[in-house]
Amino acid sequence: MKELTKQQSKVLACVEVYLNKTGFPPTRAEICKELGFKSPNAAEMHLRALEKKGYISIQSGSSRGISIVKSQQAFEKNVNQMPVIGLVAAGSPTLAEENIEKRIPCDPSMFSDSFDYFLKVKGLSMIDAGIHEDDLVAIKKTIDVKNGDLVVVRLEDEVTLKYFKKNNHNLELIPANKDFSTIEVDLREQEAFIEGKSVGLIRTH
Amino acid sequence: MKELTKQQSKVLACVEVYLNKTGFPPTRAEICKELGFKSPNAAEMHLRALEKKGYISIQSGSSRGISIVKSQQAFEKNVNQMPVIGLVAAGSPTLAEENIEKRIPCDPSMFSDSFDYFLKVKGLSMIDAGIHEDDLVAIKKTIDVKNGDLVVVRLEDEVTLKYFKKNNHNLELIPANKDFSTIEVDLREQEAFIEGKSVGLIRTH
DNA sequence: TTATATACTGTAAAAATATACAGTATAAAT
């Protein structure tokens, strides 16, 4: 998703706030009043840019015909666009905008447990669990995981999706593929960050 | 809260549906078009009544200045409830109410192609394709399938999910499990009904 | 029988709104 300029970001925020407050989108003139512009064309141009970049859609010819496609703020109203994050080898899978590959229209309550983002699977280490490369695993951010859960763990700079098993200070991260071996971590020697656990999976055919 | 008349209720529902679909409220004329009224005043009067009874508020002088104060339906925002159908051995997987096991809040556009319902997988015949028992396969109702597509086919009274391969009148339904054998159908002798094809899959962990 | 409320049609005008066009200014890139 293309980056927004400072002013475009302001205009998008203005639309979102207005929508939240009144229940309907603002007119060009109202955006101008809110942001101190003196010409409706200022708002118009920013809206066009936002549409081009995919953040809003504009119903041409309709008054107030603006709808939010992708909210920049995490408004609870637009949670039906769930972010997809690549399972990058380095660093934590943060929800920062640059890490979001795309968004998928669905509800965080679609699985039995709610989730926060999708993680795109790399590699074949979980193939015997029916988890293929490029599958999207729904991750709930939590550190409350039990043995047997499918978890996202970060070791140093590497993020991995494995079955979880812990006995005292001995952590095992177990793959579902006989060609891969279990990662064993002695928690007294190395830190392991539990990013979350999988509550579901989706795949596009 | 005062009761609504039948027509007022229709108008309120119309506003809610429009809002859900487009992200902004309808004009008087659009309500008329939607409900078959021939005068904008019909919509106007109903809106005034709805405001008086406290269901909506109207920003006077503003176009589309309607906001919902009290929703009559418990709309789940923009989220559709997609039906889940069991892969029953007998008969076509119809969307009749009695065949719907449950509904899942998600969007029909969440996969690259739209879909109509989820089919709950029975058996292990597609396990090497990473499709497990009780996985939900998203099915698009279509007869436009190509060789290699994952399709839902009905043979006599049996519904099956397999890979599709057709040469002239020779249809092969290929499983993804070496313990199962390909179903071969001579279309001159036996009918095969293509119910649809899979566009995606979801699984709850 | 006469109100009264609901449920509209049809028309029209005033106001709101989108949107095109012609400019200006500034900073960064080529």
Place this chain on the structure above:
DNA sequence: ATTTATACTGTATATTTTTACAGTATATAA
């Protein structure tokens, strides 16, 4: 040095939209 992108002002107009007014029809209540 010139182009390009961002970020506006200012004006004008066609279109959209609200909203008032004048009616018609029907069912229900007083």
